Amino acid sequence: MHKINTFTLEGQENFGKILQTILEAPRDQGDIVLRVTIDPPAVCPACNEGKLHRHGFLKGREKKPKERKVRHAFLYGRWVILSWVPVRYKCYRCKKTYTLRPPGTNAWARFTKLGVQIVVYYAQRMSFTGAAQILNLTPGRVIRIVDKYIQPGLRGDDTQGPVVLTLDELSFSGKDFVCVVGRLAPDKRPLSILEDVRTATIRAYLEGLKEAGVKVEAVVIDMKDSWRKLIKTVFPSAKIIVDPFHVIQDANRRLNEARKVEQEASKENIPRLPLIKAKERLTPRQRETLEKIRNKYPSLYELYQLKEDLRQILKMDRVEEAQAALSRWLINAECAEDAEGRVWARTIKSWRSEILNLVTYTQQGRRYTNGYIEGKNTLIKMLKRLSFGFGNRTHFIKKMFLGCCPQNLIPQLLT
Ligand SMILES: [Zn+2]
Incomplete structure (x- = not known):
């Protein structure tokens, strides 16, 4: 451990000196320990009048002043550890006692707030083990920190x-x-x-x-x-x-089932991708294949057309337009040669107002989908x-x- 002079944590005047010391500290010496002293406030925070007086140390089991060490920052692959001896202060006016700690530290936590943020920063971007390796901690430690400090909840x-x-x-x-x-x-x-x-x-x-x-x-x-x-x-x-993404996923699932049935009946391979992929993203070759499917399997192509029409509806930003298009779509689906058309029409009909809600919000400039992540x-x-x-x-x-x-x-x- 690299021992460093005493620094006062409050105030910025020593920051340059701290940074310089860290940069100059030999790499092979591992973590850097920053010994800090904490200046007591000028007057007692409780009564706002009395001066604080030193009232001994916080003693450990060995009955001597117990040094506290917490991980604070991670620089150039090394932890900067804050170390201090907790000193007790007493206000003789209101009799209140204080144990002063550096700002950003908790009573018994092993990491400062910044230290926790660093662990979370890495854990968010890679595996727990990866974060643990980089930060020179055990995976269990990383998990415990994430567990303790990250809780889903309301703000x-x-x-x-x-x-x-x-x-x-x-x-x-x-x-x-x-x-x-x-x-x-x-x-x-x-x-x-x-x-x-x-x-x-x-x-x-x-x-x-x-x-x-x-x-x-x-x-x-x-x-x-x-x-x-x-x-x-x-x-x-x-x-x-x-959610439009799920509607399309559902459409593609139906289309794919129909494709498999056709394939089974005709004993011929019908490629899946030209049917599933968005029309505007097809390669010239896939467009050709699609054209062949259209000629050979008209009822399958009909379902494909329904899928593409539905995609267009989900992209619309005017409610009246979407309403009209949806009505046309339902008629087309019900008249489709493949029986799947009627089944599909029932589902879409049942979700009609939820689809139109999507368009209504889009029209207001607030498009909400589940692709939020x-x-x-x-x-x-x-x-x-x-x-x-x-x-x-x-x-x-x-x-x-x-x-x-x-x-x-x-x-x-x-x-
Ligand atoms: Zn006081």
């Missing part, structure tokens, strides 16, 4: 104005899902990750929000009837918006690849919550 401003929520299920492994709850407005931020997607779990969470005084203006969900019913029960006046799918894939500890559901959920937080802001810390 003060959640109960001020109306909020727009999003509920989305994500696969933990196979058919085991968790539910991500986020806030889309006034700003975008994850609120919580629920352990499972059971109605009872989601209901309890939503009712908790309601009891806390959260006013929900709208909720974005995918086409899950049980969730829609639930939201209508707990927040009857909330508008429900269907930038590159969400990439994130999930990355999380699943990370080797450490994801047999453990709690770690996965914690990691996911951290990963969903915007990276330009360190999530709020509990102190």
